[in-house]
Amino acid sequence: MSSAPVVRKASGPDELVISHDPNHPANLICELCKLFYDQNWVTGTGGGMSIREGDNIYLAPSGVQKERMSPENMFVMSLKTGQYIKTPDIYKPSACTPLFLASYTKRNAGACIHTHSQAAVMVSLLYDKEFKISNVEQIKAIPRVTEAGYLENFETMTIPIIENVPHEEDLTPSLEQALIDYPTTSAIIVRRHGIYVWGENVWKAKIINEAIDYLLELAVKMRSFGIPTDAGLGSERVAPAHELH
Amino acid sequence: MSSAPVVRKASGPDELVISHDPNHPANLICELCKLFYDQNWVTGTGGGMSIREGDNIYLAPSGVQKERMSPENMFVMSLKTGQYIKTPDIYKPSACTPLFLASYTKRNAGACIHTHSQAAVMVSLLYDKEFKISNVEQIKAIPRVTEAGYLENFETMTIPIIENVPHEEDLTPSLEQALIDYPTTSAIIVRRHGIYVWGENVWKAKIINEAIDYLLELAVKMRSFGIPTDAGLGSERVAPAHELH
Amino acid sequence: MSSAPVVRKASGPDELVISHDPNHPANLICELCKLFYDQNWVTGTGGGMSIREGDNIYLAPSGVQKERMSPENMFVMSLKTGQYIKTPDIYKPSACTPLFLASYTKRNAGACIHTHSQAAVMVSLLYDKEFKISNVEQIKAIPRVTEAGYLENFETMTIPIIENVPHEEDLTPSLEQALIDYPTTSAIIVRRHGIYVWGENVWKAKIINEAIDYLLELAVKMRSFGIPTDAGLGSERVAPAHELH
Amino acid sequence: MSSAPVVRKASGPDELVISHDPNHPANLICELCKLFYDQNWVTGTGGGMSIREGDNIYLAPSGVQKERMSPENMFVMSLKTGQYIKTPDIYKPSACTPLFLASYTKRNAGACIHTHSQAAVMVSLLYDKEFKISNVEQIKAIPRVTEAGYLENFETMTIPIIENVPHEEDLTPSLEQALIDYPTTSAIIVRRHGIYVWGENVWKAKIINEAIDYLLELAVKMRSFGIPTDAGLGSERVAPAHELH
Numbered sequence: 001m002s003s004a005p006v007v008r009k010a011s012g013p014d015e016l017v018i019s020h021d022p023n024h025p026a027n028l029i030c031e032l033c034k035l036f037y038d039q040n041w042v043t044g045t046g047g048g049m050s051i052r053e054g055d056n057i058y059l060a061p062s063g064v065q066k067e068r069m070s071p072e073n074m075f076v077m078s079l080k081t082g083q084y085i086k087t088p089d090i091y092k093p094s095a096c097t098p099l100f101l102a103s104y105t106k107r108n109a110g111a112c113i114h115t116h117s118q119a120a121v122m123v124s125l126l127y128d129k130e131f132k133i134s135n136v137e138q139i140k141a142i143p144r145v146t147e148a149g150y151l152e153n154f155e156t157m158t159i160p161i162i163e164n165v166p167h168e169e170d171l172t173p174s175l176e177q178a179l180i181d182y183p184t185t186s187a188i189i190v191r192r193h194g195i196y197v198w199g200e201n202v203w204k205a206k207i208i209n210e211a212i213d214y215l216l217e218l219a220v221k222m223r224s225f226g227i228p229t230d231a232g233l234g235s236e237r238v239a240p241a242h243e244l245h
Numbered sequence: 246m247s248s249a250p251v252v253r254k255a256s257g258p259d260e261l262v263i264s265h266d267p268n269h270p271a272n273l274i275c276e277l278c279k280l281f282y283d284q285n286w287v288t289g290t291g292g293g294m295s296i297r298e299g300d301n302i303y304l305a306p307s308g309v310q311k312e313r314m315s316p317e318n319m320f321v322m323s324l325k326t327g328q329y330i331k332t333p334d335i336y337k338p339s340a341c342t343p344l345f346l347a348s349y350t351k352r353n354a355g356a357c358i359h360t361h362s363q364a365a366v367m368v369s370l371l372y373d374k375e376f377k378i379s380n381v382e383q384i385k386a387i388p389r390v391t392e393a394g395y396l397e398n399f400e401t402m403t404i405p406i407i408e409n410v411p412h413e414e415d416l417t418p419s420l421e422q423a424l425i426d427y428p429t430t431s432a433i434i435v436r437r438h439g440i441y442v443w444g445e446n447v448w449k450a451k452i453i454n455e456a457i458d459y460l461l462e463l464a465v466k467m468r469s470f471g472i473p474t475d476a477g478l479g480s481e482r483v484a485p486a487h488e489l490h
Numbered sequence: 491m492s493s494a495p496v497v498r499k500a501s502g503p504d505e506l507v508i509s510h511d512p513n514h515p516a517n518l519i520c521e522l523c524k525l526f527y528d529q530n531w532v533t534g535t536g537g538g539m540s541i542r543e544g545d546n547i548y549l550a551p552s553g554v555q556k557e558r559m560s561p562e563n564m565f566v567m568s569l570k571t572g573q574y575i576k577t578p579d580i581y582k583p584s585a586c587t588p589l590f591l592a593s594y595t596k597r598n599a600g601a602c603i604h605t606h607s608q609a610a611v612m613v614s615l616l617y618d619k620e621f622k623i624s625n626v627e628q629i630k631a632i633p634r635v636t637e638a639g640y641l642e643n644f645e646t647m648t649i650p651i652i653e654n655v656p657h658e659e660d661l662t663p664s665l666e667q668a669l670i671d672y673p674t675t676s677a678i679i680v681r682r683h684g685i686y687v688w689g690e691n692v693w694k695a696k697i698i699n700e701a702i703d704y705l706l707e708l709a710v711k712m713r714s715f716g717i718p719t720d721a722g723l724g725s726e727r728v729a730p731a732h733e734l735h
Numbered sequence: 736m737s738s739a740p741v742v743r744k745a746s747g748p749d750e751l752v753i754s755h756d757p758n759h760p761a762n763l764i765c766e767l768c769k770l771f772y773d774q775n776w777v778t779g780t781g782g783g784m785s786i787r788e789g790d791n792i793y794l795a796p797s798g799v800q801k802e803r804m805s806p807e808n809m810f811v812m813s814l815k816t817g818q819y820i821k822t823p824d825i826y827k828p829s830a831c832t833p834l835f836l837a838s839y840t841k842r843n844a845g846a847c848i849h850t851h852s853q854a855a856v857m858v859s860l861l862y863d864k865e866f867k868i869s870n871v872e873q874i875k876a877i878p879r880v881t882e883a884g885y886l887e888n889f890e891t892m893t894i895p896i897i898e899n900v901p902h903e904e905d906l907t908p909s910l911e912q913a914l915i916d917y918p919t920t921s922a923i924i925v926r927r928h929g930i931y932v933w934g935e936n937v938w939k940a941k942i943i944n945e946a947i948d949y950l951l952e953l954a955v956k957m958r959s960f961g962i963p964t965d966a967g968l969g970s971e972r973v974a975p976a977h978e979l980h
Binding site: 383399472481 | 530533606608611615654656680710713714
């Protein structure tokens with residue numbers, strides 16, 4: 001596959017982003033963003049991703065094709081100082097950066113994924129302040145966060161929905177407020193925009209993002225049949241879709 | 246592709262799971278779960294798979310990314326003794342294990358597939374105790390089970406729907422009861438959860454799972470147009486979707 | 491990728507099916523059926539394909555995974571004699587064979603594709619004796635058949651829908667009758683079953699199949715909004731979906 | 736993958752289309768059209784693409800499988816003279832050529848993409864003279880065109896919809912008129928046909944096409960729930976889909 005124009009000049013040591021280890025954060029961001037592109041989550045340069053390794057925050061740049069990045073395109077920031085310790089020359093930092101940082105500083109996350117998932121956008125149009133879904137097996141992939149372990153399938157997963165703003169970095173206050181108001185959530189939906197999902201490491205973040213998107217997609221299908229997503233077992237029995245039975 | 250962290254210590258002989266033969270059960274589970282992931286059936290660590298070869302039961306572990314497993318991640322259990330004869334060190338056995346075992350002991354299956362197929366979940370919300378579909382060609386891929394051969398396309402395929410429970414292993418009694426109540430079924434749908442499908446060998450199980458999921462997906466589409474799935478030939482003529490004709 | 495069990499004994503000369511040329515019919519059937527599998531057209535061993543090269547008819551076998559065939563699995567029949575000149579040992583000829591032959595003998599086709607496309611099945615449930623669609627650009631990919639050239643985008647593509655039967659080979663009389671009744675069609679839909687599409691060579695057949703399936707899929711979407719597919723330009727203006735405008 | 740028959744004779748120097756550089760226009764057209772095929776945008780030989788490099792216009796030929804082209808299949812035209820300086824022997828120039836040229840001469844584009852996207856066709860059936868969508872984050876990927884920078888997410892993206900005609904080249908006058916009437920648009924939808932999208936270079940054109948198709952697909956989903964796409968923030972609150980809340 002051909003790729004976007006390569007970086008011609010950069011500051012910071014190359015060894016921060018160049019590695020033969022496929023599990024190096026710079027390599028994983030490239031690999032996983034390609035996967036997310038294939039799932040229609042980050043097309044048209046939308047979305048982004050960040051991984052933390054110790055004090056180093058790896059960040060995909062702004063406005064690039066997420067499926068065609070290479071490791072040398074990555075920004076690296078020190079979490080302690082908030083300064084970039086490696087910047088590619090021709091790219092700009094992502095406007096998502098303060099939102100990714102919030103997941104690190106407020107939740108001690110190890111990775112944060114931001115997608116423009118159409119299921120997330122549809123859910124933000126079909127629900128008011130919160131997305132709730134209950135009694136689906138996939139809910140068991142969602143961690144409790146404030147205590148060890150995962151949700152039960154008969155419990156309710158709640159994700160807050162915050163309003164979009166003109167400039168992505170200005171989402172930070174309301175995202176941080178939602179982190180306080182919903183201490184057990186692993187994600188925040190931004191209305192008419194997409195979703196932020198994080199986890200204690202990159203694989204947990206990926207798994208939680210997949211599980212939540214599965215539930216969002218299922219919720220849209222349920223609503224298309226008039227079935228509520230959080231009304232308890234048996235609630236589907238009285239929904240219009242059952243008039244055939 | 247990069248992969249999940251490798252197993253550092255394991256008990257049991259490596260030769261049970263390491264083979265150059267692509268048709269070795271440990272290799273097939275990895276290959277087919279990757280395929281199922283691409284079909285949105287086992288995302289977010291959901292679902293699983295097991296293959297029986299003689300007395301040896303190969304099982305994917307619990308809570309791992311199903312598209313990123315390697316053969317050394319597999320559990321091997323003796324069907325005769327019920328003891329693990331090979332366990333990867335850092336993984337836990339799947340909670341699906343007793344359900345997979347039921348397909349081996351009650352149906353003499355050669356392989357069992359468990360997915361979180363959204364079509365299965367939607368069908369479990371649109372139907373009550375049984376999913377029925379008639380008069381579709383793809384039904385011919387479904388074996389009769391209690392006698393040789395396959396269903397005719399004009400016959401009805403019935404799959405029981407059992408209720409979900411908080412802990413997957415506790416599904417075993419109702420799944421085993423359904424195996425008794427529905428001696429000809431090759432699958433069981435678990436409401437708001439997914440589906441279990443088995444076959445006399447791994448390829449038959451894969452084929453039956455594909456054919457059933459095709460029928461589940463078609464059923465959801467039919468219901469979205471108000472067309473019943475088991476009401477006989479010509480029943481679609483009176484459905485609301487036909488008001489245009 | 492691992493594959494189905496290999497053929498152990500076969501009759502007929504190997505050179506009929508073994509070739510390094512990727513455009514050899516036995517190789518193309520394997521390649522294209524893999525592509526059709528990825529498009530959800532031939533899952534669960536459904537569907538099939540045949541190519542004619544001179545007097546030789548190449549046919550995929552019955553009941554095999556269409557995405558995992560190898561050239562040595564193919565049947566080769568002489569069109570002149572109707573006898574197999576190469577048979578794989580462990581497979582059975584496809585029940586589609588007489589239907590493929592009809593496209594060769596009645597239409598002088600060079601290849602014939604049979605899929606279980608869900609769009610075709612849905613259209614067979616939403617339309618009565620004929621599927622008609624007008625005024626869509628993709629119609630221009632459909633040949634006129636009885637004269638040179640292709641349909642205009644403002645013309646109507648009509649595909650007959652015949653009733654399914656218990657045994658696929660028994661479709662032959664009604665399929666042959668439809669070939670007489672609809673001399674300009676390049677396809678026949680079988681209700682609750684799928685579609686047969688042919689063309690003067692393998693690439694034309696593939697292109698026509700893709701164009702028709704695009705139109706079938708579009709038709710189902712149009713009907714979901716209450717928009718008729720053959721009611722003339724501007725007819726969508728009065729459909730219920732427009733109440734928002 | 737096997738390919739379409741190779742060109743046997745051609746006029747013009749080979750070096751215009753043969754290059755080891757993956758970013759050479761002839762290579763990029765082949766690579767990107769394969770990608771568009773996988774997204775169901777150019778199946779059945781539909782759609783096409785052109786790239787301008789200096790005075791040279793690279794064009795995919797007419798009526799070929801867009802996912803199976805090779806660089807030597809490309810036409811090259813001089814923008815200055817309007818003459819072909821490289822023609823493959825067995826192919827015909829695309830009927831889209833004058834439309835691609837309009838993007839070069841009227842908008843100084845660097846590349847133009849034409850797809851038969853089903854989302855574009857559906858939108859052309861659900862909207863009258865213009866497609867409008869507001870208040871979605873992905874709108875930020877759309878350039879302002881008549882001034883520097885991109886749309887805000889709270890602004891409205893408007894794409895004109897022109898009527899289809901029997902012969903594609905005859906779309907040129909109304910497409911050129913739409914370019915005058917809508918000086919800020921980066922795309923034109925052709926009713927019951929597809930969409931033309933351009934950008935200042937090939938990557939910008941690809942990104943804009945992806946972002947617009949995302950918005951078209953989202954719009955169809957919104958309309959399926961009765962949610963208008965351009966009625967302002969909060970308008971979804973009063974839509975029928977919300978009767979559950």
